Amino acid sequence: MPTTQSPTPRVAEVLARLRAVGERMTPARRAVISVVDAADASGEHLTAEQIGARVGDLEPAVHRATLYRTLTSLTELGALSHVHLGGSATVYHLGGGPEEEGPHDHAHVQCHACGRVLDVPPDVLDDVAARLEADLGFVLDTGHAALLGTCRDCAAD
DSSP states (O other): OOTTSOOOHHHHHHHHHHHHTTOOOOHHHHHHHHHHHHHHHHTOOEEHHHHHHHHHHHOTTOOHHHHHHHHHHHHHTTSEEEEEOGGGOEEEEEOOOTTSSOSOSSEEEEETTTOOEEEEOGGGGHHHHHHHHHHHOOOOOTTTBOEEEOOHHHHHO
């Protein structure tokens, strides 16, 4: 989707939020937000390298260093959130707004055998989070890192 096309409602909302706090809308920012939105809509979990390849299709002039600076700044601004996967990969999603309690509307689990990443409702971990806080005073961030395990298909093999 070229960045000159009309943005999706989610992209428009993120762009409006950034403009409201005085942030510039560069071609790199528009392309990154559009690519991540499309991936989110299709259930994909894209790494920086994968985002960069797709951004290059939309905006060929975006340099690799600009891509990484853009990912960092959009994450710091709350427009994107990232999740650490096993094997040191990091994937990105559109982030929640500052009015929301957090940027994560789901948690992630990853199969260590096949690498598949699945989205799960964050309340799946509510009992674990409550126990960690009660016993240790530890507040769990359910959206920052994927839990590792074995998916149903790999367990059946």
